[in-house]
Amino acid sequence: xxxxxxLGVAEAGELLAKKEISSVELTKAVxxxxxxxxxxxxxYLTFDEEGALADAKAADEVRAACPESDYALLGxxxxxxxxxxxKGQPCTCASKILRGYVSPYDATVIKNLKSHGxxxxxxxxxxxxxxxxxxxxSGLGVTRNPYDTERVPGxxxxxxxxxxxxxxxxxxxxxxxGGSIRQPASFCNCVGLKPSxxxxxxxxxxxxxxxxxxxxxxxxxxxxxxxLLQALAGxxxxxxxxxxxxxxxxxAALEGASMKGxxxxxxxxxxxxxxxxxxxxxxxxxxxxxxxxxxxxxxxxSLPHTEYAMAVYYIVAPAExxxxxxxxxxxRYGHRSERSDSVFNLYARSRAEGFGPxxxxxxxxxxxxxxxxxxxxxxxxxxxxRTLIRRDFDEAFRKVDALLTPVAPTPAFRLGEVQxxxxxxxxxxxxxxxxxxxxxxxxxxxxxTADTKLPVGVQFIGGCxxxxxxxxxxxxxxxxxS
Amino acid sequence: xxxxxxxxxxxxxxxxxxxxxxxxxxQLESIVGYVDKISEVDVEGVEPxxxxxxxxxxxxxxEVRPSMDRELALANAPARTETDFKLPxxxxxxxx
Numbered sequence: 001x002x003x004x005x006x007l008g009v010a011e012a013g014e015l016l017a018k019k020e021i022s023s024v025e026l027t028k029a030v031x032x033x034x035x036x037x038x039x040x041x042x043x044y045l046t047f048d049e050e051g052a053l054a055d056a057k058a059a060d061e062v063r064a065a066c067p068e069s070d071y072a073l074l075g076x077x078x079x080x081x082x083x084x085x086x087k088g089q090p091c092t093c094a095s096k097i098l099r100g101y102v103s104p105y106d107a108t109v110i111k112n113l114k115s116h117g118x119x120x121x122x123x124x125x126x127x128x129x130x131x132x133x134x135x136x137x138s139g140l141g142v143t144r145n146p147y148d149t150e151r152v153p154g155x156x157x158x159x160x161x162x163x164x165x166x167x168x169x170x171x172x173x174x175x176x177x178g179g180s181i182r183q184p185a186s187f188c189n190c191v192g193l194k195p196s197x198x199x200x201x202x203x204x205x206x207x208x209x210x211x212x213x214x215x216x217x218x219x220x221x222x223x224x225x226x227x228l229l230q231a232l233a234g235x236x237x238x239x240x241x242x243x244x245x246x247x248x249x250x251x252a253a254l255e256g257a258s259m260k261g262x263x264x265x266x267x268x269x270x271x272x273x274x275x276x277x278x279x280x281x282x283x284x285x286x287x288x289x290x291x292x293x294x295x296x297x298x299x300x301x302s303l304p305h306t307e308y309a310m311a312v313y314y315i316v317a318p319a320e321x322x323x324x325x326x327x328x329x330x331x332r333y334g335h336r337s338e339r340s341d342s343v344f345n346l347y348a349r350s351r352a353e354g355f356g357p358x359x360x361x362x363x364x365x366x367x368x369x370x371x372x373x374x375x376x377x378x379x380x381x382x383x384x385x386r387t388l389i390r391r392d393f394d395e396a397f398r399k400v401d402a403l404l405t406p407v408a409p410t411p412a413f414r415l416g417e418v419q420x421x422x423x424x425x426x427x428x429x430x431x432x433x434x435x436x437x438x439x440x441x442x443x444x445x446x447x448x449t450a451d452t453k454l455p456v457g458v459q460f461i462g463g464c465x466x467x468x469x470x471x472x473x474x475x476x477x478x479x480x481x482s
Numbered sequence: 483x484x485x486x487x488x489x490x491x492x493x494x495x496x497x498x499x500x501x502x503x504x505x506x507x508x509q510l511e512s513i514v515g516y517v518d519k520i521s522e523v524d525v526e527g528v529e530p531x532x533x534x535x536x537x538x539x540x541x542x543x544x545e546v547r548p549s550m551d552r553e554l555a556l557a558n559a560p561a562r563t564e565t566d567f568k569l570p571x572x573x574x575x576x577x578x
Binding site: 086099101102104105176186197198211237240241305307308310311312314322325329330331332333334335336340342343344345346347348349351352355356360361363364365367368369371377378380381382383385386387388391421422425436438 | 485487490491492493494496498499504505506509510512513514516517518519520521522523525527529530531532533539540542550554555557558559560561562567569570572
């Protein structure tokens with residue numbers, strides 16, 4: 001058998017059910033792997049080993065007391081992105097401003113996972129407050145790509161992706177605002193699912209851009225993503241944006257998955273793009289051919305407002321971030337400047353000392369576009385263009401079951417290679433439009449670059465709240481690929 | 483497009499060094515130059531999208547419920563008294 005830390009959620013669940021392994025053994029294997037590999041990869045910021053082992057022991061006891069029940073996640077360790085609150089654990093958002101912060105409560109997603117007996121493994125690194133595409137904006141540490149440690153893991157959920165891709169955990173939670181689950185999943189050879197907006201509660205997840213943020217699974221297989229989404233999804237009275245929309249059986253939806261008769265849309269705006277890496281282009285085109293050979297019907301579609309999505313996003317996201325990050329003022333929690341002789345200076349200096357450069361840049365950008373005289377031209381207008389982008393998707397989904405596109409224009413780039421903020425933003429070219437429209441979308445591993453042997457994923461975009469269909473198509477692709 | 487970075491930073495309650503102001507000046511002007519692209523789009527009569535999906539208001543009864551324990555809420559405070567968050571003086575002493 002392979003090493004225990006290499007297991008995914010479904011495989012681990014089976015071995016646990018058959019009593020071939022215990023949760024304590026599995027959790028210990030993950031902790032040992034953490035000690036062996038984390039100094040090199042830097043996926044985790046902290047790991048509460050005692051707490052995880054105590055949770056694992058409790059899970060084993062539940063199973064022993066009631067062995068016949070069906071437990072998909074009982075005793076499975078899951079790494080948590082460092083902006084999701086787990087009671088009693090640090091939650092720093094990889095920011096110096098929150099150093100030493102200890103969560104006083106559980107996020108709803110954590111409550112949900114705990115109710116399924118999940119073991120909360122360590123806290124994984126990210127771009128500070130989820131702002132970035134390489135995890136290089138972390139204020140607390142460097143994360144390296146497990147496939148080439150000179151390269152970035154992507155971001156902002158880079159710690160989650162490196163932990164899954166480097167087998168430092170069984171699965172992880174990430175968050176996606178403009179591509180922060182999907183792009184690192186592509187860079188680190190994981191499955192990364194961004195659910196439809198509202199499918200998963202945001203309560204207890206530190207807000208970046210509230211109209212875009214979603215929590216989602218980052219896993220070693222499509223089935224693992226389905227199992228986790230099942231536990232995460234649903235209405236939450238603490239988050240008014242979670243609708244009364246039924247949660248189907250996502251795992252059952254994967255049974256008999258096939259490309260036969262699937263209508264796959266190829267948005268032309270995603271294929272004739274300047275600056276797309278030739279290997280990414282090749283791998284995406286091969287994925288399209290494989291789907292067609294397996295029986296998918298290819299449909300060319302157009303999303304005419306795609307070219308405006310980046311601009312809309314870099315108005316909407318910083319605007320919302322500037323408002324959300326106003327809470328970090330040195331009053332109730334987080335860093336307080338010692339040079340705070342007045343209340344104004346307490347705010348301005350605590351924030352100056354606590355935030356990193358990208359966060360400051362976005363706060364300034366967001367404050368600017370919301371400031372008097374500019375609101376209508378920027379935020380107001382961007383919200384209208386966003387409607388047009390959403391309509392493009394609604395129109396496309398009248399004709400197709402899913403869209404197939406690249407995830408990011410390049411494979412993982414070198415640490416320090418991208419310096420200019422605007423160039424870095426272009427990483428999210430293919431993931432931003434579906435974030436703005438609220439559709440669900442996933443990155444699924446598709447292949448490796450020829451010379452550098454770097455993983456590359458493809459993106460499947462699904463209709464809003466059509467995660468069951470999306471996951472089924474992703475599973476079919478997984479089968480076609482292997 | 484000229485952005486008054488110092489003024490915007492003040493609005494954002496964010497102290498910036500002169501180096502940061504100079505750096506952000508150029509970077510923000512290039513980002514704003516890029517996002518100005520949306521001015522090309524005809525949005526006449528288009529409703530704005532506030533969220534990923536159209537939503538209805540989520541109402542609930544306005545009832546008193548227990549909230550977070552005071553000690554827990556104060557546990558992360560950078561400065562506190564027995565029962566409250568502690569801040570520098572906000573209001574000047576009234577002349578008597």
